[in-house]
């Protein structure tokens with residue numbers, strides 16, 4: 001079994017004392033490709049923020065392997081596209097951990113950016129202002145930035161929203177290559193369950209609490225989806241804390 005790159009130990013993440021993900025236990029193994037699924041408000045983005053460290057645990061722990069290079073792509077709605085930048089500037093930001101914010105880019109950096117743009121089908125887009133891109137082109141640009149980051153762990157939050165089928169197919173192929181050929185660990189928030197069944201080996205189904213985690217097709221069976229809906233509908237948005245008797249849904253990953 002591959003070693004864990006991220007380990008959750010009874011992790012609860014909250015906003016102002018209201019838990020959004022609770023009692024998550026399990027591990028993300030090196031080289032895995034996992035879809036994080038669940039209804040709106042089920043805690044998917046919150047979990048991503050917990051792994052990145054933007055949101056500290058309320059209780060429990062989220063442990064990321066020391067020295068791991070991480071790339072995080074938030075939902076597109078959180079990316080400011082009005083910022084006056086060109087495609088090349090946005091992609092070059094991915095070099096920041098390597099060169100520093102004001103470091104000079106070398107020829108091999110410029111080659112890496114050009115190659116990344118080519119890899120996402122955006123040859124020749126270097127000088128385009130980002131506010132002139134379509135939604136799909138913007139998402140390809142953000143994937144190019146992830147490419148130059150050369151990360152060990154890649155976290156993508158709803159990368160397929162509002163992009164057409166061709167772009168989805170290209171981006172799915174890219175992330176499968178990251179995982180299967182390059183051995184990276186990839187965690188993706190996805191809404192399209194058919195896409196998950198077809199392309200993702202593993203899935204984590206959330207309804208604030210973990211409902212199931214393991215082989216994607218097993219996780220997305222009718223019983224688990226029903227359970228997720230029931231948990232979700234029973235959720236009290238204003239509850240300050242969970243009842244330990246009901247909320248202690250520890251979930252070990254099936255491997």
Ligand SMILES: Nc1ncnc2c1ncn2[C@@H]1O[C@H](COP(=O)(O)OP(=O)(O)OP(=O)(O)O)[C@@H](O)[C@H]1O
Nearest residue numbers: 015016019020038039040041042043044045046047
């Ligand atoms: N910054 C915040 N402050 C307070 N509550 C928040 C904040 N961000 C999210 N929440 C709440 O936490 C819960 C989980 O939100 P989260 O964004 O993680 O869900 P999600 O599964 O990613 O949903 P979606 O599919 O709609 O993106 C929701 O009830 C949401 O309203």
